[in-house]
Amino acid sequence: NAGVMQNPRHLVRRRGQEARLRCSPMKGHSHVYWYRQLPEEGLKFMVYLQKENIIDESGMPKERFSAEFPKEGPSILRIQQVVRGDSAAYFCASSSSQRKPHSGANVLTFGAGSRLTVL
């Protein structure tokens, strides 16, 4: 049973380019969360999605950032016109249920992260 798969693990972009980060949740999980970790900081919530729906995007910057979780395929975090301040590790996590996602076996599982470097 593969865990949460994120790719690419490392991505280098020049300022102004676009970055696309992909996340395939664990098998059977339909809830996806994206977090950002700046150097020497904890993870900060960005967005919570279910299949074809954005449930909570309160942590997402209003401009240049978007996320989707289509009916088929992985969740995508897209950053347009990247700037140096976007350099960070982006983590995806998944769970199988919205209700009590941390009880019993329904634990939030994190991927290994995607490290974005903007030159």
Add this chain to the structure above:
Amino acid sequence: AQTVTQSQPEMSVQEAETVTLSCTYDTSESNYYLFWYKQPPSRQMILVIRQEAYKQQNATENRFSVNFQKAAKSFSLKISDSQLGDTAMYFCALFQGAQKLVFGQGTRLTINP
């Protein structure tokens, strides 16, 4: 607003010693969950231990245990018989109903041989 504070940026102990990492939090809810995550150099986020606020008994997972003081809003992690593989960043995190984890700033723990 929910906040999580880890007041120890770095800690260092000798192998086999016991170490305690501190965490305080703030929430207005009565039911919530608390977690400790480990982030080794590989950067993978690994769940170490979790505590449900309505449970009075402190959670334990092998060498890892917590001291959960609900009234004081304190949630410390104790690592017994520390091992070299315990070297990592440790993050305390709070979850309540809003579908998002709030993380502390982290404590960098080094276990010396």
